[in-house]
Amino acid sequence: SxxxxxxxxxxxxxxxxxxxxxxxxxxxxxxxxxxxxxxxxxxxxxxxxxxxxxxxxxxxxxxxxxxxxxxxxxxxxxxxxxxxxxxxxxxxxxxxxxxxxxxxxxxxxxxxxxxxxxxxxxxxxxxxxxxxxxxxxxxxxxxxxxxxxxxxxxxxxxxxxxxxxxxxxxxxxxxxxxxxIKERNAASVSEVSAGGDSITVQLTDKLDSSYYDVPLTVRRELPDGWDSVSVYQNHDTLASKITEIDSVRHVRFNAIPDTGNITIVKESVTGPRSQSMVSPPSKFGVH
Ligand SMILES: [Zn+2]
Structure with missing residues (x-):
């Protein structure tokens, strides 16, 4: 109303x-x-x-x-x-x-x-x-x-x-x-670290953060076996969703550029976390 x-x-x-x-x-x-x-x-x-x-x-x-x-x-x-x-x-x-x-x-x-x-x-x-x-x-x-x-x-x-x-x-x-649109076109996503059960990325746009603070939708291809994940930024949990695109699993979340590293963590649903190293996929998309 x-x-x-x-x-x-x-x-x-x-x-x-x-x-x-x-x-x-x-x-x-x-x-x-x-x-x-x-x-x-x-x-x-x-x-x-x-x-x-x-x-x-x-x-x-x-x-x-x-x-x-x-x-x-x-x-x-x-x-x-x-x-x-x-x-x-x-x-x-x-x-x-x-x-x-x-x-x-x-x-x-x-x-x-x-x-x-x-x-x-x-x-x-x-x-x-x-x-x-x-x-x-x-x-x-x-x-x-x-x-x-x-x-x-x-x-x-x-x-x-x-x-x-x-x-x-x-x-x-x-x-x-x-x-x-301006943030999306200026944004870059870089991988800070990846291995084990976590992937840490940085989302930046180099624009004036006093008003360019609209969250961007980011998606990240997930390694095999990552059936459940959590996404964190500055100790907060970001809402995230797993989607399949051409049979490849991706996690999708919204984050404001230039507000700190974002970490995607593999969650273990039924057993202990795998300690094996995973090779990180390199495909990111900002939509
Ligand atoms: Zn008028």
Missing amino acids: PKWVWPANWSGLQKAALGGDEIASHTIDHPKFDTLSDSALRAELSRSQDTINAHIKGQKCITIAYPYCVPGNEAIDAEYYIAARGCSGQIVSKTPDDFMNISSFVCGDQGLNTVAAIESQANAAAAENGWCVYLMHGINGTEPGAYSPISQDTILATLEYLSAHPDKFWVAPFGTVARY
Whole structure:
């Protein structure tokens, strides 16, 4: 159910942020960016960001939705934001061509306005391992003059459909997906040690950890006979799952880059741990 109602206020937005929503910028004055001088553009980019950062704790304002989907000078936009939303109505590839103009689909009475229409774009994105971004500019048409309002019932039915298929769709805030992609593309996994019943790896991305802190999904091929494993990082247990890919067993887990060595330990289910050395497989994948 909706966590807060319009008109928004800072305490409601803070609650939404704590609940996992992203509070991002849509500027203060809603101008068309291509009509602004560089200094006026900088003011629009920074004032909304500074205001959000002053009021919302626990996250940083790192993305913007362009008013009217007009980017203006993307090089200047990129001085303030890691990604920005336009609305050219296309599925975005799993590594976007241009983070400063990510395409979205307008929803509501000027675009996708039924559950079936919205779902079909999500399915199209899944079919090509792509990214589907929706633009919803007003809900229920209660704001006078709101562009392309969409009904709350349509949004909720769509969310129910998406959350019923967690193996097919990953649904996350715009800025979280942008950070995930940048981390994934910058990430490297190196083996610190392997032998006996444990494998220790390091996951790094060399990005600014103050906001590039989205967990990446990592999988690691398991040696023969490793039927049960635990994954540890800094004395914490990470949730993990064993999957088979082409008959080869892998362990899959989520970990934040640059937060310490990760150790995969073979668990002995029925007897004492084997003391024999195993030769470590070399295949890792970050997804
Ligand atoms: Zn707008």
